[in-house]
Amino acid sequence: MxxxxxxxxxxxxxxxxxxxxxxxxxxxxxxxxxxxxxxxxxxxxxEKIITRVGPVFDHRKAGASTLVAMSVPQEQLNKVAEKVNSFAGVNHNYAREHHYNLWFVVTAKNQKMLEQTIVEIENATGYSSMPLPMERSFHIDLGFKIDWEKNKCHN
Amino acid sequence: MSQLGLNAQLSSSQQEILKLAIQDGLPLTSQPYQTIAMALGVAEESVIATLQDWNDSGLIKRFGLVVNHRRVGYRANAMVVWDVPDETIEHIAGHFTRAEEVTLCYQRPRMLPKWRYNLFCMIHGMDRGTVLGQIASLVERHQLEHIPRDILFSYKQFKQCGGQFAGSALPAGVSLG
Structure with a gap:
């Protein structure tokens, strides 16, 4: 770069x-x-180094959102993740090393639609979910400080 | 929106359309706000003033380049979760907030008995070893050895995009080209 x-x-x-x-x-x-x-x-x-240039909205103010965890058998994970991704309100969907191995964020216009989307995701995937809504933010999202020196090998 | 006042405020429906028009980013044109304004049939000044309002009110958390961590070499990403006594959560979160390696720090509900952790923080690093070192250092610096914790490294990214406004699409005819 x-x-x-x-x-x-x-x-x-x-x-x-x-x-x-x-x-x-x-x-x-x-x-x-x-x-x-x-x-x-x-x-x-x-090159997908940046996904876009623009605003990052605070979805608590723009509507409703929550982090959701799911526990999915390993061999089903890709398939389930794909189904979850097909919902427009889903972003930041990650596999993580844990019994709860699928973690994603769901956003919606309001709380009612958020809950409805989560039910739809559960129905579509066949797995129950554990919503963990943010109760409090202690950190302002200021972007991400990159150490270019340590990072020379990448271009 | 008429041609009357250039600084006229956008109506609430125009504001909703503006949110959708910019959620995937600004166009890379010399006058991006003008490009959006033309697509929406409003004045450039109204677009800029509205964005400024959203910025000031906190509806926009930040405005700028949204970086894909993995593509700049930060391949390890750990969600570190802690079971913190409710009465000390502010104190401990304060340590995390001031720590450079922590990018986000949130309180979330416990879901007993299946989930005991109520404080979440995110740490990004070049590789797993670096991140583990950062977590160990965090624990040592702030004497957090006694706080139950778990480290959830991500190993696959299925989706990373800006929060989309779900269930909405731009009205027909509105396009940023």
């Missing part, structure tokens, strides 16, 4: 400019051209 990409990641995981030409604002701050910023972002997107 080139230096500009790293700088963009370091500086703009938060505080993206809300100006008419935000990529120009970023370019000015980093001493490059707007085109270079746009090209770098497009490249990182196509």
């Amino acid at each position: 080139n230096e500009l990409s790293q700088k963009l990641i370091d500086r703009y995981q938060k505080g993206f400019p809300l100006s008419s030409r935000p990529y120009l604002t970023m370019a000015d701050e980093l001493g490059v051209t707007e085109t270079q910023v746009l090209e770098s972002l497009a490249e990182m997107k196509s």
